Amino acid sequence: MTALGTARLGTTGLGTALRVETLAWRRSAVQRITTPLLVLLVPLAAVGLVALARSGAVVGAGAAKLADYADGPLSATHLAVAGQVLSVGLLMAGGFAYAAAFGQPLSDGRAGAMFGLATPRSTIALARCLVVLGWAAACVVLAVGLTAAASTAAAALSGEPFTAAAWASAGRALLAGLLAACLAPPFAAVATATRSPLGTVGALIGIVAATQMIVLVGGGAWFPYAVPSLWTGTGGPEAAASVTPVALWLTAAVAPVAVAVVVRQWRRLTDV
Secondary structure, three states: OOHHHHHHHHHHHHHHHHHHHHHHHHOOHHHHHHHHHHHHHHHHHHHHHHHHHHHOOOOOHHHHHOHHHOOOOHHHHHHHHHHHHHHHHHHHHHHHHHHHHHHHHHHHOHHHHHHHOOOOHHHHHHHHHHHHHHHHHHHHHHHHHHHHHHHHHHHHHHOOOOOHHHHHHHHHHHHHHHHHHHOOOHHHHHHHHHOOHHHHHHHHHHHHHHHHHHHHOOOHHHOOOOHHHHHOOOOOHHHHHOOOHHHHHHHHHHHHHHHHHHHHHHHOOOOO
């Protein structure tokens, strides 16, 4: 077979794998549960927390935690909170998604059927990674869009305009959510190595705990798993300012590197 024929066959195989994996993910229980939680929880949390902070009904430690939301432009604050929620929520949702998409088939033996398919297992793994990444990106866009719509309505009721600062906050929330999505593919590699969805969830919890420790000792600005959250202002303005463009690019680079690792793992997979 010529090189051109091989390339065409590979492209056809990937296209078929993408269609099959998209259909499978649409029918997945994890997707059906996680999607509405992500898309609806973000705007509810953003608008609700800001309203609570500005109501004066919260006192004590709770008021201190919500103090950053108590003033400033309403819409910009809504979307800043949305970015903070997405920076954590997308990582957790993506980790569970990859645990289900990669760990469960290897755990229950369903992946064994892939050895008899004409499409290479590495192509299937690539398609599966891309489908979950695409789903995560779509959730980010929908969540930010709904937050912007809800914030516009709330601002109109209070007589405040949707300002340029709000658009800037929306852009940052969108990028923070996409960066958080880029941090999830390594859990596909963990799921493949452990062949266990529970083991993958354990790794996810471990990463979240390690991130907190690294932030506490001052290394969060260069640790990819802390970058999206800090960049959205979770640690305060000074912590957000410490995140450089290089750190953002390094965070984004986690996804392609992890996908390449997963493809190699599935290409070498021999005993399921």
